[in-house]
Amino acid sequence: MHESSGKKALTMHRLLEYDIGIMGFKRNNENQLKTDLIIIDEASMIDIFLAHSLLEATNNQTHIVFIGDCDQLPSVGPGHFFADCITSEVFPITRLHEIFRQTGNSMIVTNAHRINKGEMPLFECATHDQDFIFIKEDNPENLEQHLKRSLFLIAQRYGIDPMRVQILVPMNRGLVGTQTLNPLLQNMLNGNKTNTLAYGSVTYRVNDRVMQLCNNYNKDVFNGDIGIINAINTEAKRITVLYEAKQVEYAIDEINEITLAYATTIHKSQGSEYAAVIIPLFMQHYVLLQRNLLYTAITRAKKLCILIGEPRAIACATKNNKSIQRNTCLSHFLKIL
Numbered sequence: 001m002h003e004s005s006g007k008k009a010l011t012m013h014r015l016l017e018y019d020i021g022i023m024g025f026k027r028n029n030e031n032q033l034k035t036d037l038i039i040i041d042e043a044s045m046i047d048i049f050l051a052h053s054l055l056e057a058t059n060n061q062t063h064i065v066f067i068g069d070c071d072q073l074p075s076v077g078p079g080h081f082f083a084d085c086i087t088s089e090v091f092p093i094t095r096l097h098e099i100f101r102q103t104g105n106s107m108i109v110t111n112a113h114r115i116n117k118g119e120m121p122l123f124e125c126a127t128h129d130q131d132f133i134f135i136k137e138d139n140p141e142n143l144e145q146h147l148k149r150s151l152f153l154i155a156q157r158y159g160i161d162p163m164r165v166q167i168l169v170p171m172n173r174g175l176v177g178t179q180t181l182n183p184l185l186q187n188m189l190n191g192n193k194t195n196t197l198a199y200g201s202v203t204y205r206v207n208d209r210v211m212q213l214c215n216n217y218n219k220d221v222f223n224g225d226i227g228i229i230n231a232i233n234t235e236a237k238r239i240t241v242l243y244e245a246k247q248v249e250y251a252i253d254e255i256n257e258i259t260l261a262y263a264t265t266i267h268k269s270q271g272s273e274y275a276a277v278i279i280p281l282f283m284q285h286y287v288l289l290q291r292n293l294l295y296t297a298i299t300r301a302k303k304l305c306i307l308i309g310e311p312r313a314i315a316c317a318t319k320n321n322k323s324i325q326r327n328t329c330l331s332h333f334l335k336i337l
Contacts (some may be wrong), residue, residue, distance in 0.1 A: 031057075037063045039067065044072050059147060085330075135308045
């Protein structure tokens with residue numbers, strides 16, 4: 001946001017000055033924000049409690065613009081704040097239809113719209129220069145060979161560095177989960193074994209891609225931030241991670257705050273974008289196969305999306321729209337105010 005607008009950008013927790021000592025926000029109805037306009041991006045990720053804290057910390061003269069995609073995954077916490085505000089029709093609503101991330105004939109865009117309508121994505125019209133590729137595979141045990149081909153042949157054919165490709169999966173556990181895929185991808189993409197540090201079941205290497213798993217206000221890094229390990233001190237047992245232009249050091253008792261991030265869950269990817277994504281999807285993911293999950297994964301890709309897996313798993317996700325409905329009362333209350 002800062003790079004795009006030139007304005008200072010903050011997480012909502014930073015804006016509201018979350019204090020771990022009081023386990024709450026310093027900004028509230030007794031210490032409100034003094035600003036004329038607040039723009040909130042990725043508003044679909046806001047749960048009802050965070051929305052309440054934001055509104056409590058703003059006065060009646062403050063304008064708030066919420067920007068988001070209500071077709072993506074809802075907030076992890078309770079409520080459906082952004083979608084409820086839209087369905088209430090109480091507020092001015094602008095829908096954006098022009099695509100800026102891809103060209104107008106992008107198959108990423110076409111298939112995202114099709115999935116949103118409950119229609120199967122199109123596979124048969126993929127061409128050499130198409131930005132959406134489907135690789136049919138019914139056996140999850142064969143995924144490794146498809147990942148190698150996708151990373152080192154297909155992605156490079158499109159001029160994309162394999163290290164800029166993000167693998168997105170529905171869950172952490174299982175044969176096609178992050179816990180299995182990350183060590184496999186680490187060996188594929190990072191051959192540096194001379195400077196390592198073992199922590200639990202993971203051996204971290206210089207040049208590994210890692211993700212911050214929780215908000216750390218002292219270090220100014222937050223849940224979902226992705227960085228690259230640029231130094232490991234084996235004697236002091238410390239890891240240094242580069243996040244954009246900022247270096248963060250982790251002592252041995254803090255390393256549990258990070259994890260390998262060659263593969264991440266689709267939930268963790270929400271709010272991010274990548275040059276290319278690879279999405280393995282199999283029936284072993286059945287519990288989480290939902291339309292908004294697949295839609296969110298596909299729309300993370302800027303230049304290339306590679307979908308690998310079983311057609312029936314894709315069909316199952318496309319047809320399953322049940323999770324979008326949450327039992328909330330906000331829209332009703334807004335209408336009767």
